[in-house]
Amino acid sequence: LVETTDVVFAVDSIPAIFGVTRNPFLVYTSNVFAILGLRSLYFVLANIIGKFHLLKYGLSVVLAFVGVKMLLSEVRPIGIGVSLGVVAGVLVGSVLLSLVIPPRKESKADD
Known part of the structure; x- marks a missing residue:
């Protein structure tokens, strides 16, 4: 598997x-x-992975950035340095925010 x-x-x-x-x-x-x-x-x-509860949001931002970059590659190319900086910045930011901001506890509503 x-x-x-x-x-x-x-x-x-x-x-x-x-x-x-x-x-x-x-x-x-x-x-x-x-x-x-x-x-x-x-x-x-x-x-x-449990410590980095905001990483999934950071990864979604990275995937959205890569998708937009690919769509705009013919019209407005984005440099490799900028791309790697955005990817690294978003990932490091989401990891650091996950360490600083505690995960939200989900409350169960009584039905």
Whole structure:
């Protein structure tokens, strides 16, 4: 199951890689390293993901940014440095905010 997840995440990341570069060598090697590295990172992230409750929102912002970047690539290209800065900033920001802001406790309404 973990190996299948590695492949799914690697294939799923191809559009994100094309948002950064069009170089086929980089796309191929990044997917190879993703498949090799995700298995070990999965177990690390599985243990600490509860601490980063805002990370899912940060990832959605990153995916939206990459989608907009790909749509606008012909009209208004965004540089690689800016793209990597936005991605890194959003991810680091969501992790730091997750550590500073405690998770909200869901209250159960009595019916």
